Amino acid sequence: MKPFEKCPVCGGELEGKQVEKLLRGGGNTVSMKVPAEVCLHCGERLYAEDVVKSFEEIRGKLHKREFSHFRTLGQSFTVEENWPNNKIQPTTFVGADLNVMFLRSLNDIR
Ligand SMILES: [Zn+2]
Numbered sequence: 001m002k003p004f005e006k007c008p009v010c011g012g013e014l015e016g017k018q019v020e021k022l023l024r025g026g027g028n029t030v031s032m033k034v035p036a037e038v039c040l041h042c043g044e045r046l047y048a049e050d051v052v053k054s055f056e057e058i059r060g061k062l063h064k065r066e067f068s069h070f071r072t073l074g075q076s077f078t079v080e081e082n083w084p085n086n087k088i089q090p091t092t093f094v095g096a097d098l099n100v101m102f103l104r105s106l107n108d109i110r
Contacts, residue, residue, distance in 0.1 A: 004037065004046055012041025019045060023055055025062025029076050032058075 007014055014037040023030045037046040047055070061067070078090040 007039035007042060007044050008046075009044045010039065010042045012039045012044075014038065014046065015040055021055070023058050023062065025059045026065055028062050028065075030058055030062065030070060031073065 004014065006012065017036060017038045018033050019036045019038065021032055021034050021036075023032075034047065034051055036051075038044070039046075061070075079088055081090060083089075
């Protein structure tokens with residue numbers, strides 16, 4: 001049962017694949033493998049409704065910092081402000097987040 005026969009963005013052919021999905025929230029990232037219909041032309045990914053629902057649950061858990069059902073997979077990093085090539089900038093997280101606000105106020109002091 002496919003939600004779409006053709007890519008809704010460009011009309012290209014879709015192919016069922018296992019893809020890596022990254023979800024972020026509250027400064028943390030969860031990676032997982034999920035099935036998706038991938039457009040062979042533009043790369044658009046389409047997910048089943050129950051998969052999208054799980055993404056929302058995972059994002060919600062990240063924002064609330066509830067880490068049950070997650071396990072650690074290495075560490076994630078961003079670069080420091082003073083990386084030699086200034087085209088490379090650290091990732092910042094959007095949205096109300098205590099840690100981010102703390103980091104911003106530290107930056108203001110510098
Ligand atoms: Zn497409």
